[in-house]
Amino acid sequence: xxxxxxxxxxxxxxxxxxxxxxxxxxxxxxxxxxxxxxxxxxxxxxxxxxxxxxxxxxxxxxxxxxxxxxxxxxxxxxxxxxxxxxxxxxxxxxxxxxxxxxxxxxxxxxxxxxxxxxxxxxxxxxxxxxxxxxxxxxxxxxxxxxxxxxxxxxxxxxxxxxxxxxxxxxxxxxxxxxxxxxxxxxxxxxxxxxxxxxxxxxxxxxxxxxxxxxxxxxxxxxxxxxxxxxxxxxxxxxxxxxxxxxxxxxxxxxxxx
Numbered sequence: 001x002x003x004x005x006x007x008x009x010x011x012x013x014x015x016x017x018x019x020x021x022x023x024x025x026x027x028x029x030x031x032x033x034x035x036x037x038x039x040x041x042x043x044x045x046x047x048x049x050x051x052x053x054x055x056x057x058x059x060x061x062x063x064x065x066x067x068x069x070x071x072x073x074x075x076x077x078x079x080x081x082x083x084x085x086x087x088x089x090x091x092x093x094x095x096x097x098x099x100x101x102x103x104x105x106x107x108x109x110x111x112x113x114x115x116x117x118x119x120x121x122x123x124x125x126x127x128x129x130x131x132x133x134x135x136x137x138x139x140x141x142x143x144x145x146x147x148x149x150x151x152x153x154x155x156x157x158x159x160x161x162x163x164x165x166x167x168x169x170x171x172x173x174x175x176x177x178x179x180x181x182x183x184x185x186x187x188x189x190x191x192x193x194x195x196x197x198x199x200x201x202x203x204x205x206x207x208x209x210x211x212x213x214x215x216x217x218x219x220x221x222x223x224x225x226x227x228x229x230x231x232x233x234x235x236x237x238x239x240x241x242x243x244x245x246x247x248x249x250x251x252x253x254x255x256x257x
Contacts, residue, residue: 026056026064034073034084035149035173037142037188041086041181045074071170073177087178089243095174096239102156102168103235104228109159111209111224117158118210124154125203132196141188145176148192151199155206182245191245198234205230 030050033039045065051058065082068074075085087095110118128150135143149172156168179191205227212223 022056022060023063023067026054026060027067029054030064030068031071031073031170031173035176036146037176037180039084041084041177043084044080045082045084047082071173073170073173085174085177087174087181087246089246092178092181092242092246093239095171095178096235098171099152099175100232100235102164102171103152103231106155106159107206107209107224107228107231110155110206111213111220111227113158113160115210115213117160118206118213121154121158122203122207122210124157125151125199125206128154129196129200129203132199136193136196141192144192144196145179145188148195148199149176151202155202178242178246182242191242194241195238198238202231202234 030045039045047058047061047065051061054061056064065074065076069076069082073085074082076082110121113121128147131150132144132147135141135147153165153168153172157165159165180188183191205223209220209223209227212219
C-alpha cells in the first residue's frame with residue numbers, strides 16, 4: 001500500500017489537457033510530493049491508489065512512473081510494484097559529484113551575470129533562508145528541507161539555461177531522497193537543521209562577489225574564487241554528513257566542524 005509521510009499532501013489534479021500534458025503534470029505533482037517529504041524512501045506507490053489521488057488514468061500514471069524511474073526517483077521491483085528510491089552511501093557520493101560539477105560552474109556564471117540577475121538570485125536565497133528559519137522555529141522540518149533546496153536551485157537558475165535548471169530540479173529531488181534516507185527514525189532535524197546557517201552564508205559570499213564586481217576585475221575574480229572554495233567545502237561537508245548518517249552515524253554535527 002502507499003505509505004506517505006505524516007502531514008498534508010501537496011496533491012493537485014493532473015488530468016487536464018492532452019495525454020502528454022497529463023503525464024507531465026502527473027510527473028510534476030508526484031515529484032513535488034517527493035521533494036516536499038510527503039513520501040519516504042522505500043514507500044510503495046500503489047497504482048490504483050495513486051491514480052485516484054492524482055486524478056489520472058492508470059495508463060497515464062504508468063507512463064509517469066516510467067519517467068520517474070528514468071529520473072532515478074522511483075524503482076520498479078518485479079512482481080512487487082513501484083517504490084520510492086532509497087539512497088545508499090555510494091549513490092549519495094555520486095550525487096554530490098554531479099552537484100559539485102554543476103554548482104561550482106554556477107558560481108562562475110553568477111560572477112559574470114548582470115547585476116539584476118545576481119540580485120534576483122540573492123533575494124531568492126535570502127527569502128528561502130528566512131522561510132527555513134521560520135519553519136525551524138515551528139518544528140516544520142519538511143518545510144526546512146524544501147527551503148534549503150530552493151537556495152541551491154536559485155544559484156543554478158542564474159545561469160539562464162532552462163535545461164540545466166530542469167535537470168538540477170531532478171537532482172535536488174534526488175538530494176531530498178538522500179537526506180530522507182539518512183534521517184534515522186524520522187530525525188529530520190539532524191539532517192536539515194545544520195544546513196540553514198550554511199545556506200545563509202552562501203548568500204553572503206555571493207553578495208561579496210556582486211559587490212566586488214562593481215570595483216575591479218581582479219576583485220571580482222578573487223571573490224569568485226573565495227565563493228567557489230566556500231561552496232566546495234560546503235558540499236564536501238554536506239556529503240560527509242549525509243553519508244555518515246546513512247551508515248549509522250550519530251548526528252549531523254560534523255557539518256558544523
